[in-house]
Amino acid sequence: MLVSIGLPVYNGADVMEGVVRSVLAQQYGDVELVISDNASTDSTEELCRGLAAQDSRISYHRQPENLGMLRNFDYAIQVAKGDVFRWIGDDDRLDPTYATKCVDAFTADPRLLMVTTQISYTDTRDGVVRTQRYEEANPGFGLGSDDPAERVTELLRLLNESYLIIDPLYGMVRREPVAAMTRRNMPREDQVFATRLAMAGPWEHINEVLAERHWDIKHRGKLARRLGVPTWKGYCSTLLQCRETLFWAHAQVEDGTLTAEQYRQIRSAVRALYVRRHRQTAVRRVRKVTRMAVGRS
Structure with a gap:
């Protein structure tokens, strides 16, 4: 291989x-x-x-x-x-054993579309190294499930919980089916792409640090400029991500890959992601205003 x-x-x-x-x-x-x-x-x-x-x-x-x-x-x-x-x-x-351990996982389970591993992240702002293990919310109903709706629900939970747990863009994939996927240039496209990978097939996660990354948290406007898209899209990234995810899910209903019930489950998970992110944004803004008010007093 x-x-x-x-x-x-x-x-x-x-x-x-x-x-x-x-x-x-x-x-x-x-x-x-x-x-x-x-x-x-x-x-x-x-x-x-x-x-x-x-x-x-x-x-x-x-x-x-x-x-x-x-x-x-x-x-x-x-x-x-x-x-x-x-x-x-x-x-x-990459750890010297990275490729060997991923290939072993693919060989042991032909169902797998992707193998992810635990990653250590060095924050470029402060140099602090962070990592976090992945634990399924409901064992047996996570990313390794045969049900695409269960996989998507679990992935969206992880994307909302912490960027440290799993980074789908930097996992190992079966090349041909993934290379065939068309992608749209937009903010949070990596998360849309990850959701489509979850729709497409089961994953396995190796809870061992086998890779290191440097993490640079970018302002949404700056990221939009780097992608070459209008700045306003950076500020609407959650809405655009949710719309794009549901577009691809609906396309799979039309081609028979997803059932109507699976689409409803995915839509519910997308709605939960949207609501939680807006709550998180509201909390951050309140805290920022509070700090500003305290600073003036």
Whole structure:
């Protein structure tokens, strides 16, 4: 089973050599690293070409112009050759046993669409490292369930609870069915995509820290600009996420993949996510106003 690791990068020359070494240090023997350079303007190209010349497992692709973040991510999975695939950030790391343990999980359970692992996150603001184990709310009815509605309900619970528990965008997936999914450039597209992955097949989670990421929490307006979408969409991201999720769920009802009852369950879970996020936003605003008022007194 060939494992492809996709590294989308833009101006990452100062940080990316470490992640490349991390991928090449995998104990699993059949690995390729696909680097998709989004028309970098620093020395990324020179670094990558030098690394590729040293190791035949590296496949380097330079875009003639900047494709935008999402299209560059998608390019990596499209040109990869592996049976399974994982994206990785330009300042991330993988444990040497990562690929072996994920492949073992896929081999043991042919149902699986994705294998996720526990990840440690370094907050770029304060340097604090955080991680959190995943515990199913209802054992047997979580992400490994054969019922897509149960999987989606569990995923939306996790997305609302804590970003530390699971990061679906950085799990290992079966490449062909995931590469066939079309994606829309929008705020919180990663969470919409994760929900579609939950609709598409069962997951397994390995409760062991096998990857490291640097976490940069971006303001919604700034994130929208980075994605190349209107700033107002950043401020309506929860509404847009919920609408997009239900669009794809309804499409699966129409093609017979989901039943009407499963769609109703998913719609209920989406509604719960929407309500909870708006409550969280209201609480944050009240706290902010309170701090401002106390500061003036």
